[in-house]
Amino acid sequence: MEKATIKTTGSNGRYLYAVVPGSQERVYGCLGINGGNVYTIAAKDVAAVVSDVPHQKIRPERRHFAAHQAVLKRVMLDGDLLPMSFGIISQGPKAVRAILSRNNKSVQQQLKRISGKAEMGIKVTWDVPNIFEYFIDVNRELREARNKLVQPNYLPTQQEKIEIGRMFEEILNLERERHTKQVERVMSKRCSEIKRSKCRTEIEVMNLSCLVDRTLLSDFEAGVLEAASHFDDSFAFDFNGPWAPHNFVDLEIDV
Structure with a gap:
């Protein structure tokens, strides 16, 4: 200084x-x-x-x-x-x-x-060429619904197209929730607080902001690696920081 x-x-x-x-x-x-x-x-x-x-x-x-x-x-x-x-x-x-x-x-x-704390970020994405086709492969219910619409000589209605889109969105969000809870269980031992941010694209699984003791940043990194080890190659993990704790300051300044 x-x-x-x-x-x-x-x-x-x-x-x-x-x-x-x-x-x-x-x-x-x-x-x-x-x-x-x-x-x-x-x-x-x-x-x-x-x-x-x-x-x-x-x-x-x-x-x-x-x-x-x-x-x-x-x-x-x-x-x-x-x-x-x-x-x-x-x-x-x-x-x-x-x-x-x-x-x-x-x-x-x-x-x-x-x-004594700083903010760290965790971002997880689906690392796949086409997110819809990925879920067609891994989700039987969605696959059967899609196959019905693409069978020979079948002309799907607009309502059927809307319904399969709704089904995809519902499955996507359920999987996000399941995977996010899985990561939070691992990281909660290494963070004072964890906050979720809204996913901005279809391929995003989660965006987490973590309040971490500055003396334990290496332990945080080890936690990210541990969490990632429970996922296959269809997922990409990234962490960033340390940052000023923007997401953990609830301060309404009266100017």
Whole structure:
């Protein structure tokens, strides 16, 4: 962490990246949005990680998202943090301190929840050429229903096509649930909390966010390998992190 003089412009807003424990002054360098100097503004026993911004609205551009994430990554090196959502701007130091004071109780509760921990992600997909044909092969009920529709000289109705699509969707979700529970049983021993995120494509089996003790990340990785060993080559496992614990911070900041 740098020890430098904090130079600010009174007319600027303050962009909020995170809240960290402690009241000491900290300076992280010119990592912020538009190359802004990143530093802390403290109130009582917590501090906001901020940088000066000349405008009261930051466009959701890739470079701004990248700067936001770069700041969180740097701050994580020093310990715990509560990441803020992209785009939160306060009027100035006085307003930032007022925000911290108003939200002190909830901030302390959330800091306790994530103390010493980081977020890790697990993503599992079906690694098959065609997900529908895969389920035709492995599910007899779906296979028999499909075979009825493709028999010679048979013209399926629109309702029959809709029904087989509904059947496929139901089987897909049942299999997702079964496989997700299987992975959660293995990983629950290695995670403080696990949260599910919605699958975005048909080939996704699960997207899990895991709150993990930072001293046990190698144990988490071993757990992923153990979970993967229960699946065949039709599945692909991937894990990522450590990240700031976005999915485990339930903090409604009153700006």
